[in-house]
Amino acid sequence: MxxxxxxxxxxxxxxxxxxxxxxxxxxxxxxxxxxxxxxxxxxxxxxxxxxxxxxxxxxxxxxxxxxxxxxxxxxxxxxxxxxxxxxxxxxxxxxxxxxxxxxxxxxxxxxxxxxxxxxxxxxxxxxxxxVNLDPGAVATVEKREDYVLCFGRSLRDFDTFFAAMERLPYPGAIAAVKPSDLIGHGARFSRSLDQLPPNVAQLPDDGSAQAQLRMLAGAKLVVIPVLKTSIVASGISTALNAMAVGKCVIGSEGPGMSDIFTEEALIVPPEDPEALTAMIDSAWRDDLLRVRTARAGRRLAVSLGxxxxxxxxxxxxxxxxxx
Known part of the structure; x- marks a missing residue:
């Protein structure tokens, strides 16, 4: 053949x-x-x-x-x-x-x-x-729990993430980006950078795998909000990378998330700030839920190679x- x-x-x-x-x-x-x-x-x-x-x-x-x-x-x-x-x-x-x-x-x-x-x-x-990260780098990177990270570009719903973080006292973060650069990725980022919630920081990002690993390693939670118009696995790479690093993932219901993950991720309805707020709050405070989800995610990510x-x-x- x-x-x-x-x-x-x-x-x-x-x-x-x-x-x-x-x-x-x-x-x-x-x-x-x-x-x-x-x-x-x-x-x-x-x-x-x-x-x-x-x-x-x-x-x-x-x-x-x-x-x-x-x-x-x-x-x-x-x-x-x-x-x-x-x-x-x-x-x-x-x-x-x-x-x-x-x-x-x-x-x-x-x-x-x-x-x-x-x-x-x-x-x-x-x-x-x-997984799109080097296993050796994942094994040796310093892991912390400093912030709620919203990561990725493809059909990302930054607006819902920002709306959720405005209601929460926890530190949040995104990769430093020009909103105009996200247009080609179909993302929704309606705010100017000076209108971001005060608890959401912008982290240095040169687009490398090393920068992504550094940001993921510092997160307590990794949020992947995807627009409801998505018909493909718009956040799958970020999800598996975060899981490989041992992080608890919160994702939007839809293809490439709720259809393939069960205990490996926490799922919320897309474009629903109230639901995302509640899930972030619960996962941040509930160590058992967060750790159990992260461990299940890591087992799956490692098994996929x-x-x-x-x-x-x-x-x-x-x-x-x-x-």
Whole structure:
């Protein structure tokens, strides 16, 4: 079996859990997919690239040489924007993005994916994600419990976090950011920086994994408020990283949170300041709840491993479907 993919980290030769053996060829262009996909046992795997997925879907419809199974992995998709132009663009994207044969998602709840893109649950499979921090650095970093940290960018609901922290006496923190930089991530950050709650600090952030680890290590709680419009696992990387560091995670109900975590995270309704306030207050004061949740989260995060383990899970699912 041959996997033709843009995922550069995949091993050149592999063995799946079901015994299927195969190889990988990395494709850097649409023409590469065509050339390498001539093998009869080839499948196309696109990782984290909606644009490439659309190009291959269109090529399969209109050009010879591209008619191989198309697998889309970890696509970050959003609901359509408002306005006629946005809706017309979305209609074209929907037509192409819904044409893959298999979708490997980092979440189980595909309701939003079906509603927005017409992708049926039958063509979806759940792949548990990975920790994106170095295990050695996690093991040696100094851990404290200084603040309630709201971290991440993708579809983050900073407004609800700020509204909750205004009602609480505890110190809070966010990574230093320009609100305008969050627009492309779909986050909601309506305040100017001089209007932040007085108990919410901005922590230095150069965008590195080391900076993220430092901020997570200093947190007593890690809050991941995600907008209710999210249809994918918008906070999964932050959640698993925080869990790996041994922190109690509070997250918004939705894909990639309430559908995959039970005792590993504390779940609140999205865009609900009152519910978030109550959960932060409870977890801050209740040592047993906080520690129990953090320990369960860490057990799960450690069990999932890193990139090598994630890639093996992808290979296993592809081989199961097409091997």
């Amino acid at each position: 041959l996997i033709v993919t843009n995922y550069k980290e995949m091993p050149l030769r592999w063995r799946a859990a079901n015994g299927v053996v195969g190889r990988t060829i990395v494709a850097r262009s649409l023409e590469d997919f065509k050339e390498e996909g001539e093998a009869k046992d080839a499948v196309f795997l696109v990782n984290c690239d909606p644009d490439l997925t659309m190009k291959l879907a269109l090529a399969r419809l209109t050009l010879p040489g591209y008619r191989r199974p198309l697998i889309a992995s970890d696509l970050v998709l959003r609901r359509p924007g408002s306005g006629l132009k946005a809706k017309l663009i979305f209609a074209a994207k929907r037509f192409l993005l819904s044409r893959a044969d298999l979708y490997l998602n980092l979440f189980k709840d595909t309701t939003g994916l079906t509603e927005a893109y017409g992708i049926p649950a039958a063509r979806c499979a759940y792949i548990p994600f990975k 890193g990139e090598a383990e994630l890639i093996q899970r992808i290979i296993d699912k592809v081989a199961q479907a097409y091997g």
